Amino acid sequence: MTRVVQVPASFDDRSFDQFAEACGEWPPDARLLIDARLTQWFSPYGLVGLLTAGQALKDAGLPQPLFTAPQSDDVKRYLARTGFFTHAEGLFEIHGRVPKAATGPTDALLDIRAIRAMKDVHEAVRGVSDNATRILVEQLGINPKETYGFGMALSEACQNIVEHAGAAGWVAVQSYTWRRRLGRRVVVIAVSDSGVGFRHSLEATHARQYGERWGDGAAIEAALIQNVSRFRDPGRGQGLAFIKRFIHQWNGKISIRSGTARLSIVPDWDDDAPLAEHLPRFPGAQVQITIPAPGAAAS
């Protein structure tokens, strides 16, 4: 039996729940056919989320899902340039012609990278620092001296995969214009893993104090708002604390989805709900950090 999972036409953090719902219960009881033929746009969050789905199925020893590539040549070229197909090859049975190799420049500060070990975090940080300063300064008008925070936020977000997820993850960083939502350029850091999720990671050390409230939402709240960690080391929990300070400094947004909940720190330019629960279950954790250009009009 095969379940067809339609990828939304515009696949980003807002349409992600639609995709998760189409996947059905985890682990799925049928082989998945992920149909992206009609998809016109993928955000970094959508791309790393797709890879996460493939990775979670692989980790669970389930049949390799099918993936039908977008019909649009432009979209396929874009996916190839981000490195999506390279990473997807081992996770999906890909159908439809796809470009052989990545070609042409992208606005990506960092193409999709797999995060499996700390050396991958170092490579991601090195990768972003090569390109980031130029894009952040030229496209977002950020002072060059203030660009280091992006590397620090990226490093902390990626380290969480290695330290807490217990499974592989993915990161991508991109700059583009949010015309409808904001009318400005933004930088988006998207991180996703197929691991145990916040609830499982923190359950042994923190579930008791939350009592009946304990769940996916409470676990994300404990990590993001209370800065708790599963480690007893008192120095832990500072990574997300830094990311919060960083997004506050730039009037940015962080959104963490894990299991069936999503918790966001929402700036005044966004209308997202701070806490969404009872969402369709999805493996691991997905983090999006969005930093808008400071007060400038869209370019």
Added chain:
Amino acid sequence: MIQTIHLHHLLRESPSGDSRCLVTRPTGAAVRNSIERALEASPCVTVFLDFTEVDLLDLSCADEVVAKFLLGALASECYVVLSNLREDQIDAVDHVLRHHRLAVATVPCDEGASANLLGWVDEDTRAAFSSVVDMGPTTAELLAADLNWPFDRAQRALSTLATRRLARAEHGAFYPLPLR
């Protein structure tokens, strides 16, 4: 005697092999271990941890390199000064030190700027530190007169500096760390 440890040299020898980015806890732990090994064999009582040529310092690494080093036994036997931190690196170190209620002296990159304290210190301790740095060796009586404080307040602030190894106490006088 002063020993200067260039962190980018240690970073190059760390498992990451990355000589510019002080990121991730394992890298920070490896660098801290290298610092401790270097000091075990050193007769110096003051150590400068020099951040020149370090591009990026994340909080996890700042916690491993600076906070955990200060919490360790070796740091209680010497005076530690951080040098040539950039502004974003100062923020990272300050954040982790406050988290642990630790403090350290720092010498900025800018030749004209004065030494400062990073981390968790009360206002009196900070003022006493600045006074000792600016005026040189002092006593509680002199500090009390200089800052127009009661003697006990000056004594308490200087004792705190000495206990936290932010000044050197000797025969009732308090000496600044060698900051250059």
